[in-house]
Amino acid sequence: MRLLLVGDYPPPYGGVSIHVRQLHQFLRGRGVETKVLDIGKGGRPAPDVLPVQGAAAFGLRLAGFTSAGWVTHLHTSGNNPKAWVLAALVGSMPGPRSPRVITLHSGLIPDYLAASQARRVFARTALAGYARVVAVSPAVRDAVIACGVPAEKVLVHPAFCGSQVQPGPVTSEVEAARSRRQPLLAMAHHPSPVYGRKQMFRALKLLAETHPRVGLALFGPGTRSEEFIRDARELGVAGLLEDLGELEHAKALGLLSQADAFIRPTTHDGDSLSVREALALGVPCVASDVCPRPDGTRLFKAGDEHSLAQAVREALKAGPAQVMAPDVGPVLLDVYAELLPSGIAGAGTVNAA
Structure with a gap:
């Protein structure tokens, strides 16, 4: 299995960029060949993280991965026009052997989509190229389905990798x-x-x-x-x-x-x-x-x-409540494997175990 994550990568330390880094670490720890197209500000160098600046450079890099059949997973807020243009670009990039997944991170998505019929139509069109849409809450899922996205390809899971959370240094x-x-x-x-x-x-x-x-x-x-x-x-x-x-x-x-x-x-x-x-x-x-x-x-x-x-x-x-932290990493591994042809999926699952 070869996987491309597309999204912001720290720094800066926003919710999306932190999740992309944690998911990247989780997948690398499971032996999955994973790279990141960093579409943020391009911070410190990190293994297999490729900063891209500008639409032309991004499109060329992305096309190289999709044409080679990499599973491509976009992480975006979904609460502004730029996020949906990005979603449309990634979802429509040629590459029939490159399944697409998108995680919609923002809790403001329901209000954003409810504000305009044009927004809902564009969202439905942008998401047409994705095999799976990951919503971070039931409200986001419902808003996406209300746009006309088939319910069977939308799943709900928090964008959180509990296995990657460790106390850091105390300054x-x-x-x-x-x-x-x-x-x-x-x-x-x-x-x-x-x-x-x-x-x-x-x-x-x-x-x-x-x-x-x-x-x-x-x-x-x-x-x-x-x-x-x-x-x-x-x-x-x-x-x-x-x-x-x-x-x-x-x-x-x-x-x-x-x-x-x-x-x-x-x-x-x-x-x-x-x-x-x-x-x-x-x-x-x-x-x-x-x-x-x-x-x-x-x-x-x-x-x-x-x-x-x-x-x-x-x-x-x-005092603190004792809670079980969710981990989307294993869930996404299963999603990626399901989207690949059976022979490749099996090999990827074994490699990632």
């Missing part, structure tokens, strides 16, 4: 935060309002009334922006924050492993990688109720900082 900054704060909370930050920064800050102020040594460690882009600093000052939590900036993924996992709880206060969301990572590491997780969450997650009412603060208190008191 001196994290150790210092850990020694200062009790409890130490963690949150993945992004400047987009969707990530719920202001709501988290309001809830943190409430938590400080019952936990005066509480601290919130934030990691991700935008933590040193003027807007961030203003919000922290105006909402009275500047002294409760541990600003860790953008962390490499392994270091972010190191932080999670030291946190007393991980908070996901988003106003819109999909199947959050960071929520699943926290649970896989045995860390209590509190998240908004804007979408279905993994078993073991403690929910709060989105938009209600009092509900969030209370959910954090309850999570700290209860």
Whole structure:
């Protein structure tokens, strides 16, 4: 079996790029010949990762793999026009012996597709060239099927490889935060309002009334922006924050492993990688109720900082839930094997075992 993954590859450390890297590691560990076409910013060199910049270069590289019969698996958000143009390009690239699979990662897909008949028609057309469509949630599956995609080729599975999640190095900054704060909370930050920064800050102020040594460690882009600093000052939590900036993924996992709880206060969301990572590491997780969450997650009412603060208190008191982390790797191995001619599929399965 020869497999090509198409998608972003770290850095930067977004949910799609992290999943592509983890799936790549899983497949290589199983002996599957796997390469990645990195269509992101092209970060550090990695074995069998091929950065491509520009549509022409990407098309030429992709055509070489599909014409040679590689199973091709695209990973994309699906919540913007560029993602669907990419899906159409990969799905229609000539190569009759090259089965196509696509994972649609974004929880915003249902709203995106519902906004326009033209979008639904284009999505149906773009997905016609794929033998399997992997939706990260039932809501994404239903939205895709509503576009006219045959239900039998759509499967639901979180984009998560539990076998690849290991605690990373604990930096001196994290150790210092850990020694200062009790409890130490963690949150993945992004400047987009969707990530719920202001709501988290309001809830943190409430938590400080019952936990005066509480601290919130934030990691991700935008933590040193003027807007961030203003919000922290105006909402009275500047002294409760541990600003860790953008962390490499392994270091972010190191932080999670030291946190007393991980908070996901988003106003819109999909199947959050960071929520699943926290649970896989045995860390209590509190998240908004804007979408279905993994078993073991403690929910709060989105938009209600009092509900969030209370959910954090309850999570700290209860401690971590023991959950079984899902692993899409073995599932996808079976999917790839099913799509290959029987002789090749059998050989690939034996090689990957």
